[in-house]
Amino acid sequence: MTDAPYTSLPQWPHAYPASGASATLKCLNEDFIVTELPLQLPSGEGEHIWLDVEKNGANTAFVAQQLAEAAGVQEKDVGYAGLKDRYAITRQWFSIYFPKGETPDLTLLQHPEFKVLSQSRHVKKLRPGDLLGNHFRIVLREVAGDRKAIEANLQAVATQGVPNYFGAQRFGHEGGNVEQGRAMLAREIRVRNPKKKGIYLSAVRSFVFNEVLARRIQQGLWGQSLPGDVMDEAGRPTGPLWGRGRVTSSDQAQALENGVAEQHATLCDGMEHAGLDQDRRSLVAIPAELSWEWLQADQLVLSFSLRAGNYATSVLNEILRSTEPERHTENTENTESAPAE
Numbered sequence: 081m082t083d084a085p086y087t088s089l090p091q092w093p094h095a096y097p098a099s100g101a102s103a104t105l106k107c108l109n110e111d112f113i114v115t116e117l118p119l120q121l122p123s124g125e126g127e128h129i130w131l132d133v134e135k136n137g138a139n140t141a142f143v144a145q146q147l148a149e150a151a152g153v154q155e156k157d158v159g160y161a162g163l164k165d166r167y168a169i170t171r172q173w174f175s176i177y178f179p180k181g182e183t184p185d186l187t188l189l190q191h192p193e194f195k196v197l198s199q200s201r202h203v204k205k206l207r208p209g210d211l212l213g214n215h216f217r218i219v220l221r222e223v224a225g226d227r228k229a230i231e232a233n234l235q236a237v238a239t240q241g242v243p244n245y246f247g248a249q250r251f252g253h254e255g256g257n258v259e260q261g262r263a264m265l266a267r268e269i270r271v272r273n274p275k276k277k278g279i280y281l282s283a284v285r286s287f288v289f290n291e292v293l294a295r296r297i298q299q300g301l302w303g304q305s306l307p308g309d310v311m312d313e314a315g316r317p318t319g320p321l322w323g324r325g326r327v328t329s330s331d332q333a334q335a336l337e338n339g340v341a342e343q344h345a346t347l348c349d350g351m352e353h354a355g356l357d358q359d360r361r362s363l364v365a366i367p368a369e370l371s372w373e374w375l376q377a378d379q380l381v382l383s384f385s386l387r388a389g390n391y392a393t394s395v396l397n398e399i400l401r402s403t404e405p406e407r408h409t410e411n412t413e414n415t416e417s418a419p420a421e
Contacts, residue, residue, distance in 0.1 A: 101225025126203035138193035246286035247391035257283035265350025323356035
């Protein structure tokens with residue numbers, strides 16, 4: 081069986097009734113503030129310099145390049161736990177492998193788009209996924225719609241969470257990474273660049289997960305468990321991150337997951353042969369300490385934290401429909417781990 085080309089992303093269903101409201105996101109960089117929640121803080125000793133960096137209007141890879149140049153090291157010697165949005169004010173940690181020589185004081189580095197707030201030594205390099213999560217402060221402007229309907233959805237999200245979809249930025253511009261991944265796995269194209277190969281594999285794996293989650297919601301199973309579900313540590317059902325071996329679910333849950341796999345046979349068979357191992361991901365994301373405030377009649381401020389790998393867009397999508405200025409629609413980054421499983 082050969083899957084049809086993936087020319088666009090589907091409109092995956094929401095958990096809650098649409099509020100009918102709309103708003104503009106990221107009018108200003110300060111409308112989207114992200115603070116990384118680190119797994120650990122630097123110990124003060126070790127071969128790596130850890131930097132606490134605040135950036136404004138720059139993407140993570142660009143900052144890493146600038147730090148490598150300032151420290152006189154290769155780019156591969158710079159590490160970070162996750163990519164952060166460009167059109168935002170974000171705070172995150174970087175590490176630089178610098179075992180010998182006089183330690184440069186990178187807090188003196190002057191750049192219009194980022195600043196090093198502090199630095200210290202540590203024993204290990206930061207790698208993708210080395211974070212607890214992220215805290216968000218989001219200002220939504222030009223909010224139009226029924227305030228009661230918006231707040232009803234906010235209450236539902238606060239108590240029941242949101243579908244833990246991978247965000248659209250995972251799939252590239254207009255979902256193009258999924259089609260590239262399909263073509264690669266079907267051996268219609270050859271991808272030699274390891275980084276691109278990893279991005280395409282991540283995209284198709286995330287796509288299949290979203291399809292499983294969407295099918296459960298379509299079948300009226302949001303907030304419910306199925307016989308045979310594999311639960312996470314909080315007792316919530318999980319979905320498959322496809323790879324080698326059988327899915328670890330059973331009974332009705334396994335039947336649903338295998339049904340989605342049959343629909344996307346090229347993707348799932350290809351992921352197994354690409355060497356990915358089966359894994360699981362929670363179907364529910366719970367924003368911690370979700371609060372909101374109306375600054376004006378048409379301005380809503382949200383504050384919440386999410387675990388690593390969860391997307392702020394999944395929260396916003398359950399509250400209202402948001403759009404960004406044109407300049408933000410391309411070359412966005414996700415706010416979680418880099419695209420490698």
